[in-house]
Amino acid sequence: MGIKAPEHWNEKEELIKLKAGEETAFGKLYAHFSEKIYGQLLHLLKDQNLVDKLIQDLFLTVWDSRGKLSLKIAFVIQLNTMAENLVFDYFRKFVAEEETELLIAHFGTLSEKELRLLIRKALVDELPPKFIDVRLKKHIAELYPLLSTVIKSADQKIKLIPFYKQRSFAYLAIACLALMVTGFMSMFYREFRASKFDDPITGSASYGIVPGSNKAALVLPDGQELSLSEVKSGLRITESGITYNDGTQLPVSVDGMDLTLKTPNGGQYMLTLADGTKVWLNAASSLKFPGVFSAEKVRKVQLSGEAYFEVATNAAAPFMVKSTRQELKVLGTHFQVSSYPEDAAVSSTLVTGSVLVDHPGIGNKETILKPGEQLILTETMAQLKNVDIAAATSWKNGMFIFKSEPLSSIMEKISRWYDVPVVYEGVNPDQPLLSLEASRFDELSKLLSLLELSGAVHFKLEATRILVLK
Known part of the structure; x- marks a missing residue:
């Protein structure tokens, strides 16, 4: 028998009850947070049996330390910190000294800070679509009864075997070792791009060229650039300020002025605007947007490069995206725009809803897109065609x-x-x-x-x- 997610949720109330020792609150917290952190650990470690044991240890740690939980810090941040500490401690207890020395010799460094950053990033990264399916949700819910049995044991005679004493712990260490090797390869390569390395899969030289990652800068109204964290997955704009997606506050005031989010080559970043619209920015792109839309009759942003938009519905204030050769007007829909300055053509692809594209002086001057259609604009021509949406927007999904x-x-x-x-x-x-x-x-x-x-x-x-x- 599993546990169902709570229909009504107030995190602070449940934390107060948990601190008082109420198991029902513990169950609600498990139901509310277990799926996401389980998914992140499974995506990282690739071993379901191993993650089962780690999740049990994690939530027993929550129960054992309930009196120390903060009401001022989001529970997900506290939970991620506990998970980070567990994975890091288990790794340090298992990896042999000679293996550590080999890694130091190969990569030149092996600091606690860098390993923690790699684990921390894995715990906040967005999961692939549909990664947690119905079967996995049911499995996660069915782990709760064992936890409940343990915390109900008054004399604590019923105990889970400590994770690091179990045979399967070896697999966690191997997985973490692989994570650290991959992460350090990335860090090391960025510092020594001219050096030649053999790719472990193909055997061919990679020369330190690595895939892109979460990298971006926020340009403030005075022109100052704030480099954003590479271990965070995105920004959230609110009337009270700017935070990362995990709630971490940035020392920046929105003040109703225009801001610009820009990514370099090899970078990507996600942004939630003040109206709730979500934007995924691809590499070598920039988006100019107002800190707040409250005084605007039209919610207007300006794009250079490529971005995917999930526009929050507001019939009283259409959403407009201005880019090279065109302006797109929507009320609430999902679409993608590719408008790199060096490209000969600009494209707009509609996923859901409806979009009106103004393109003065090109073709019939305006086009209404239907889902699955893509408009391609050159300096002299407008072409409308049907496209494979999954292929056109695949970059957003990794x-x-x-x-x-x-x-x-x-x-x-x-x-x-x-x-x-x-x-x-x-x-x-x-x-x-x-x-x-x-x-x-x-x-x-x-x-x-x-x-x-x-x-x-x-x-x-x-x-x-x-x-x-x-």
Whole structure:
């Protein structure tokens, strides 16, 4: 028998009850928070049996330390801190000294701070869509009875075996070791991009070129740039200020003035605007937006680059996105705009709802999009076509999905995400048309090897560029 998520929820009230020792409050907290943190740990460690034991230890820690819980700090932050400490402590207790020395020799560093940052990032990263399905939700709920049995044991004779004493703990250490190796490879490569390394999967040189990650800067009204945390997944704008998605406050006042979020090559970031609209910003992009929309009859933002929008509905205040050659007007819908300054064409793709696109001087001057349609604008032409939505918006979900796409278009996307220039030698960039489905977080050498399977193109990866060959 599992436990159902609470229909009515007041976190502070439940924390007060938990601090007083009420098991019903403990059950509600478990039901409310267990799915997400279980999913994050499973996505990190890839072993369900292992995560089952870790979740049990985590929530027993919550129960045992209930009297020390803060009412002033969001419970999810306290829970993540406990999870971070558990994973870090277990790793440190298991990994042999000689293994640690090997890592130090290979990467040049092995600090507690850097390992903690890697674990912390995994605990706040967004999960892939539908990662937690109905079966997994049921499984997580069914873990609660054992926890309930333990905390009801007055003399505490019923105990879970400490996690680090179980045989399966070895797998956690291996998983954490893999996490640390991957993370340190990323950190080390960014510092020594000209150095040559062999990719462990393909055996080819990667030269320290790594996939993109959460990187962005917030440009303030006075021009000052605030570099944002790489271990956070996004920003939230409210009338009272700006926070990261986990509630951490930034020392910035919105003051109703315009702000700009911008990402470099190899960067991405998520933003929730003051009206609740969510924006995912792709690499080498920027979004200018007001701190508050309250005095605006039109909610207006300006985009350069590529972004995916989930617009909060407000019939009294249409949402407008201005970019090169066009303005999009919506009331509440999901859509994507790609408007890089260096691209010959601008595209708008509608996922749900309806969008009116104004494009003065091009074609019929305005187009109403239907779901599944994409409008492509050049300086002289407007083209409307049906597209595969999953492929068009795949970057938002951590994937590359190319379907009969020109080589030049594919390589532009790879160049922006991996922050490395592309040079063509004896190859027509518009040919051939290639198809591929792969993770955006694969090593570059692996991605290029998959593209080479077509037999139509070959690559040479050098220290500072990708050579495209016949």
